[in-house]
Amino acid sequence: MERICRVLQGLKPALLMVLVQVAFAAVNILYKLAANDGMNLKIIVAYRFIFATAFMAPLAFIVERKNRGKLTWTVIIQAFFCGLFGCSFAQNAYIESLALISATFACAMANLIPAVTFILAFIFRMERMELASTKGKAKAIGTLMGIGGAMLLTFYKGLEINNGSAKVNLLNHRRYYSHAASSHGHGRILGFFMALLNCLSYSSWLIVQAKMSARYRSHYSNSALVCAMGAIQATVFALCLERDWNQWKLGWNIRLLTAAFSGVVGSGLMGIVISWCLAMRGPLFVAIFSPLMLVLVAIAGSLLLAEKLYLGSIVGALLIICGLYFVLWGKSKEMKAKKLVPSETEASQEVGIIVTSPTKDTCSDNSRVDIGSSKK
Numbered sequence: 001m002e003r004i005c006r007v008l009q010g011l012k013p014a015l016l017m018v019l020v021q022v023a024f025a026a027v028n029i030l031y032k033l034a035a036n037d038g039m040n041l042k043i044i045v046a047y048r049f050i051f052a053t054a055f056m057a058p059l060a061f062i063v064e065r066k067n068r069g070k071l072t073w074t075v076i077i078q079a080f081f082c083g084l085f086g087c088s089f090a091q092n093a094y095i096e097s098l099a100l101i102s103a104t105f106a107c108a109m110a111n112l113i114p115a116v117t118f119i120l121a122f123i124f125r126m127e128r129m130e131l132a133s134t135k136g137k138a139k140a141i142g143t144l145m146g147i148g149g150a151m152l153l154t155f156y157k158g159l160e161i162n163n164g165s166a167k168v169n170l171l172n173h174r175r176y177y178s179h180a181a182s183s184h185g186h187g188r189i190l191g192f193f194m195a196l197l198n199c200l201s202y203s204s205w206l207i208v209q210a211k212m213s214a215r216y217r218s219h220y221s222n223s224a225l226v227c228a229m230g231a232i233q234a235t236v237f238a239l240c241l242e243r244d245w246n247q248w249k250l251g252w253n254i255r256l257l258t259a260a261f262s263g264v265v266g267s268g269l270m271g272i273v274i275s276w277c278l279a280m281r282g283p284l285f286v287a288i289f290s291p292l293m294l295v296l297v298a299i300a301g302s303l304l305l306a307e308k309l310y311l312g313s314i315v316g317a318l319l320i321i322c323g324l325y326f327v328l329w330g331k332s333k334e335m336k337a338k339k340l341v342p343s344e345t346e347a348s349q350e351v352g353i354i355v356t357s358p359t360k361d362t363c364s365d366n367s368r369v370d371i372g373s374s375k376k
Contacts, residue, residue: 013281014328016273017289025296027266034258040247041095046238049087049231051263056224069218078212079225086205087230093198100191111150114143116203117287127284135333142326145319150291153316161309206283213279223271288327291320
């Protein structure tokens with residue numbers, strides 16, 4: 001029994017990140033449905049972080065009222081940049097790239113996030129290359145396999161897979177948000193750079209968030225603070241570009257569901273989980289799961305939006321899963337080498353998650369986080 005507890009303890013970060021990608025895939029589908037209903041996506045982004053802040057602020061106040069960490073100016077500045085890189089700028093850059101280039105190309109650019117994160121983490125000494133070791137080769141090969149699988153899933157179709165049992169089409173052939181077909185010349189170049197900026201922004205957020213999580217270990221307050229910064233930035237930006245108040249109205253429809261779910265679950269609860277995983281395993285571990293969302297969106301699109309499923313999607317999904325296995329295996333060997341995996345006795349006694357900073361200068365500080373009340 002103790003051995004099983006130990007195994008589950010080791011698998012907890014991976015299972016949590018799979019849950020994150022499931023939630024993000026659901027947000028992606030809801031984005032499509034809200035845009036199909038005619039809602040401005042910049043307003044969706046603003047509402048997303050408003051709902052996230054409204055949910056996370058009271059939750060953080062209740063859960064961490066007795067053990068909240070000290071809020072310093074350094075933490076506030078880090079939260080500002082987390083809100084910028086991970087919330088307002090990244091989301092708006094992504095939807096702008098969708099408007100200027102094809103959605104296929106925009107998604108393909110987003111699949112570079114693991115590689116960019118790996119490079120940034122190596123530059124900031126949060127990851128080691130160690131290509132001479134087996135675990136280092138496994139991480140490098142797994143990262144390349146994940147990117148290759150995502151590219152294959154995006155660009156190669158192959159034979160169409162007949163899923164005749166899927167008859168649901170939530171879009172109902174209404175207007176779908178896409179201006180890619182009309183973009184040429186300078187618009188396509190701008191779209192390329194916006195997609196690249198989204199990739200760089202998200203990767204930068206993972207690096208800054210890892211630093212912030214190591215310094216400010218009150219993860220509920222951490223997530224609430226980042227969401228608040230993102231809400232302010234995204235709302236100001238949306239108000240500057242969209243002053244038609246009819247676009248800001250929310251009824252009991254798909255717009256409200258999208259704003260509430262993407263905010264409460266996609267940014268609020270998942271922000272807490274990502275913060276935990278960053279503190280436990282580092283930015284590369286979190287980034288390598290990003291292509292998994294493509295697989296989930298492809299499956300959901302085939303089942304719910306009557307989108308066609310192709311052989312390339314299946315092969316690409318298998319490559320992504322194999323790449324994930326390689327990286328997880330390499331990271332587990334690395335964690336064991338650093339003696340960060342708890343012993344069987346510790347695993348049986350622990351109630352919460354062991355949070356350990358991935359950085360050298362703070363690796364001696366450990367804290368326990370109770371996740372009983374967070375059940376994304």
